[in-house]
Amino acid sequence: MAPDRSRYRIEGNGGILLPMSMNDAARKMGRKIEVLRDLEPTVHAMQAEHETKRELWFPSELLAAPEGIDPDAHLKQLRERVAGIPDAARAALALNTLTEEGLPHFHRLLAVYLGDDSHWRNWNNLWTAEEDRHGTVLSEYMRDTNVVDQRKMEQLKFEYIKAGFNPEWDKDPYRVFVYTTLQERATQHSHANTGRVVEEYEPLLGSILAKIAMEEARHFTFYRKVFTEILKRDPSEALRSAAHVLPSIDMPGITIPGFKDFSDVIRRSGIYGPRDYMRIVQDQLAHWRIEALEGLDEWGRKAQERMLEVPGRLKRIADIMETRSRAKTFAFEVAFAREFVME
Numbered sequence: 001m002a003p004d005r006s007r008y009r010i011e012g013n014g015g016i017l018l019p020m021s022m023n024d025a026a027r028k029m030g031r032k033i034e035v036l037r038d039l040e041p042t043v044h045a046m047q048a049e050h051e052t053k054r055e056l057w058f059p060s061e062l063l064a065a066p067e068g069i070d071p072d073a074h075l076k077q078l079r080e081r082v083a084g085i086p087d088a089a090r091a092a093l094a095l096n097t098l099t100e101e102g103l104p105h106f107h108r109l110l111a112v113y114l115g116d117d118s119h120w121r122n123w124n125n126l127w128t129a130e131e132d133r134h135g136t137v138l139s140e141y142m143r144d145t146n147v148v149d150q151r152k153m154e155q156l157k158f159e160y161i162k163a164g165f166n167p168e169w170d171k172d173p174y175r176v177f178v179y180t181t182l183q184e185r186a187t188q189h190s191h192a193n194t195g196r197v198v199e200e201y202e203p204l205l206g207s208i209l210a211k212i213a214m215e216e217a218r219h220f221t222f223y224r225k226v227f228t229e230i231l232k233r234d235p236s237e238a239l240r241s242a243a244h245v246l247p248s249i250d251m252p253g254i255t256i257p258g259f260k261d262f263s264d265v266i267r268r269s270g271i272y273g274p275r276d277y278m279r280i281v282q283d284q285l286a287h288w289r290i291e292a293l294e295g296l297d298e299w300g301r302k303a304q305e306r307m308l309e310v311p312g313r314l315k316r317i318a319d320i321m322e323t324r325s326r327a328k329t330f331a332f333e334v335a336f337a338r339e340f341v342m343e
Contacts, residue, residue, distance in 0.1 A: 028237060032173050035233045040119045042229055047123050050222055054130075054215075059137035062208055063144070075144060082147040084201040088269050088342060090335040092194045093138070094148050094156070095253055095262040096209075099187065100135035101157050102165060102252040103128060127219060134212045141205060152334040156256055163255035174234075174241035177227040182249050184220035185280045186272065188213045193271040228288060235293055236300025242290075243303035246281060246310050258332065265330055267321070268342040274321055278314035285311070 065074035085093075142148050167179070192213035199206025231238045253259055267273035285291070290307055293300075331339045 031234060032237065035230055036120065036173055038233065039226065039229055043123055043226070044119045046222060046225060047119075047126065050218060051126075054218060057133070057211065059133055059140055062137055062204075062211070063140055078145045078202065078204065081202040082145045082205070085147060085198050085205075087332070087335045087338050087340045088265050088330070089194065089197045090148055091262055091265045091330070091332045092190070092269060092271050093142070093198070093205075094153060094332070094334045095256065095259075095266065096187075096190055096194055097135060097138040097142065097153075098156055098160055098256050099190075099251060099253040100131065100138060100212075102160060103131050103135060123222075127222075130215060130219070134215070137208055137212075141208060145202075145205075147205075148334050149336055156258075156334060160253065160256045165252050165255060167250055172241050172244075174227075174230055174238050175245050177223055177230065178242045178245040179249060180223040181220060181227055181284060182245070182277075182280060183251065184216050184223060185283075186249070186251065186277060188216035188220060189276055189280075190266065190272040191216060197269065197271065224284065224287065231288060231293070235295065236297045236303070239290070239293070239296065239300045239303035239307065243306045246284075246307055247313065249277075261330060261332070264328070265342060268325070268328075274314060274318040278311055278318060281314060282311050 065071040139153075142153060143150055191209045195206045195209030195213065198209070227238070227242075251263075253262075256262065285307060290304060293304060296304060325343075327341055327343050329339055329341050331337050
């Protein structure tokens, strides 16, 4: 296992890693906390802007029968339409929903560094309230329409929440914002692309997923702006943190039973895969102007170099996966255990 470079210091031109003293580590963490405190007025203004541009919606509104339509007739029509949704799309829908329902993990991890005595708490609570509706509307839709096996869905959720989610990035507040930037963007893509697949069969579900994707895009914008501000204040340490996260991210649902097969189906469906993540990374490197950053210390320059190499590495991984991919049969209990083959 590679060493956690955040706990080491660099020595000489050879790039030798030596353990970082407790004083060094404490000083760096103290600096990061100072930067977050300095950002509070900016975050306050960003949150106010976010709320003025946001459309506040609720699951009951999206799931209600249209005016003048009998609710029972509406539900019957929905159940008839979802019958045509391919099982691969049902698996994608299940994974997307379960990922949203991992919200308690995220709230906990963010609260560790954002704390209860600053404006960061207000953002974390608002973000949690907005995200909570994503899992709720999808869960209620699936329960009402029987698009998946409801008991199996609830069992997966139980096992997922019980397993927890304890990534390495939660030990560093700067990493938190790099991760949330990437994860929110990835989630946006996954919801939007799943919506495009299912809308042919069930337009209401397509519109719900599109609305969730739009909100994920706004959250992505918020977190990306936060890290932009961190880069301005503490560029070398910000790059070290980003270089740790950027090569690959574990989605919150990684502890869901069968996650690997779920992810494989999503990749084969063209909904989300390594090449999508590569593009997300490329976009962030360009937006943050990583290549042009100057005034870095030696660690910062090395982190900069590593980050700029990541897209090439991700491309090679995507090429290998696509070259080696062969037709495979899948069956998910949550999708009624029906077998289907994907190229």
